[in-house]
Amino acid sequence: MTENGIPEVLKNKGASAEAVKALSSFKDEPSWLTEKRLSAWKAFEAMPMPTLRDEPWKYTDISDFSFDDYLPYSPSPSVSSENELPEAVQTLIEEGEKNSALIVQHNSETAFSRVDDELAKKGVILTDLHTALREHGDLVKDKLFGLVPEGYDKFAALSAAAFSGGSFLYVPRGVDVEVPIQSYRWMDVSGSITPRTLVVVEDGANVTYIDEYASSGGEELALSNCAVELYVGEGANLRYVSLQNWARNVLHFNTIRSEAGKDAAINSLVVSFGAELSRTNVEAGLSAPGSDSEMLGLYFADEDQLVDHHTLQDHLAPNAHSDLLYKGALRDESLAVFSGLIRVEPGAQKTDAYQTNRNIILGTDDAYAVSLPRLEILADDVKCSHGSTTGQVDETELFYLMSRGIPRREAEKLVVFGFFGDVTSRVPLEGLREKLNNAIEGKIGIGFDKKSVA
């Protein structure tokens, strides 16, 4: 996509009904979608900006945030092969998981996408949302905005009004996709990126899908506002990974919601390493009997980062199972918030639900960890439990390693690796694990250097 043809109104910071309309017509969208975007814009304007007085935002101060400070749309070139992509993106792809289909969003537009022939023959679709709306409207229309509607919160409303690019993955009934499917969101301007992910896994199908976020960084603040909708049919399996590694000039807001059919299984992993402020809502709807959700989370906050995860295990149907484990490390002046809720609705008997949050505080004393593991149980025949711990590196473990001749700094690294190992070892993706381990090592390295000086 070139500069040509872009409506003038999208070249100004902020947005308006006019800008939303222009974006829709620029994308040649059907009228229902234009209406939808406009009503979402209205909802965005009508909703007040959350403040510290609003319970879900009690610890996350976004009072300085205004969408008027951001360009709503940043164009980028579309390329015809992987080796024409920006070099940094090519490196991400090389270091990432081997993939059978790939989509790359560069700023507001999709730069490249590829589906292996074998998958395409089986009917697997991976494309950006605009193409999907044009070519597979019937598959998209009922599902888009179904799980993250404009009324969810202010950022969801903004996403519905201003989304651009995004990805649509469709895996037909019974199709088993063995090699993961990968999506990259790359940003090299200081504007905003508003992708939406829509994944539809039909009955009995299997797939692994990874959303990875990275950027080149910059002086000015940039905005990432995402919405992820995951539909998993009867007996189907989805492994979903969100790997957020934005540069530090980014504010990241993301809402990931899933709906599981009968006996379906969803395994999610949400990783938050980057961004100045990272707020992610992860909500698993156990909406049919026998559904299963494993929810893993991993975060490492340093400097003045704010990392905030709000999770929900929503048990709507009987005999469902959910198991959540979120582990995080903090150092420097960072703040980490975990707020998790297990909600068992009336009639969701034989629910089996677990939730664990563990925080480890490293280095200096200025880090702040908040943990709110919550339960709301409205059925009686259930097994639910949750646990939360916060502490420092275990001295006995350190002592053991040091007594074996390992220097203190190395020993600390090993202990932190072991701490995260609980999470990473549960994800059977070699390339991803290596990426995570490298990132963790990088974070630990800096942290303990500072400490050893002090």
Next chain:
Amino acid sequence: MPEDKTIQELGLDEYKYGFSDPEEYFFKTPRKGIDPEIVAMISKHKNEPEWMLEYRLKALASFLDKPTPTWGGDLSDMDFDDIYYYIRPMENQGRSWDDVPEDIKNTFEKLGIPQAERESLAGVGAQYESEVVYHSLKKEWDDAGVVFMDMDSGLREHEDVVKEYFGTIIPYDDNKFSALNSAVWSGGSFVYVPPGVHIDIPLQAYFRINAENMGQFERTLIIADEGSSVHYIEGCTAPTYSSNSLHSAVVELIAKPNARIRYSTIQNWSHNTYNLVTKRAVAEKNATVEWVDGNLGSKLTMKYPAVYLTGEGARGEILSVAYAGDGQHQDAGGKVVHAAPNTSSLITSKSISKGTGRSTYRGLLKVHEGAVGSKSRVECDALLLDEEARTDTYPYIEIEEKKVNTEHEATVSKVGEDQLFYLMSRGMSEEDAIAMVVNGFIEPIAKELPLEYAIELNRLIQLEMEGSVG
């Protein structure tokens, strides 16, 4: 168990102590509702010093200014204009049992209190309506310099001490209900334990609401001076009335260095009472404060006893047991704030929800920067007895210090089929088996209470459990 037959006949949901005596007032505010005039009238009637009137008026302004909380329980039916804020039943406090009027004696009789109490308990300050009417204190405590009296007398006789501490732990503008209490408080206990004095026998006060639509706003201040120890017991029963009553107490505890305070409550207000209570303690160096808090009655209870650990080595413990039957909401829990090094805390919460009852654990664990070496553990267990019952857990954990160790755990379960099967295979009826499992469930808390209270707790829960199999 055949002896339970008569109890069963009383019916499960009918309030056990739901009788009432004819009302006999000495002084009552001329109208319902609250305004500066009413507050001034209360203060004048009590012959209070000017500073207390000013305090009350400041608190009233704060109460009127604050919105009704929208979190926690449902307070939408609460009508603050439909309450008498002060009623005083009798002119003078009873000096001995013989002085206590017959109808009040009758009430105690029905509660089964006096015999056991008079003999085994050392002092009873019983609150009838808004005033303490019966009060006796063992001579040896007088000799040791222990002060145990109602708050109004405390203000008259120990004004300097009251002025120094009153409202310092819970400022009047802490929340809407502390503001209300600070404006219209009446009764409650004032306790001072001199340095090094250990009181072995618990201090007790029974509270009772007896007039329809009458609020009860007692105010308690307990100061345990250096190296002393005291156990205070507050127990409540209230008769059943058709419209909503409000109980809104403020309790402040101060444990000086090396002192120890244990404060036990069994709350059993009738099922139309709003019980909105602020309780907070400060534990100084190496001091210990323990809250033992049982919530069985009321329509809605919102109560989160708090301990601020302000001195090195201080310890706070909160044991909470809640029982929510049909239509009840127990929104209870605890707060611990670690503000000094090497402090430790333990919160244990056990809740039972039955019928359409809802029990909520709401807690805060806060570790401030610099509270190195702090240790804390929060444990919540919830038992659900019916399909429509509900339980929630909202534990806020805020950690600003790395050299700490905090743990939180919660479990929710129903009464186990295998436990029931085992007990029933030993010849027990299903009902008895469930009651036994429930008693086992709350045992960790019951064992912390004096024997007669543990028996009362078990018995009350057993009463509520009648007919729970179905």
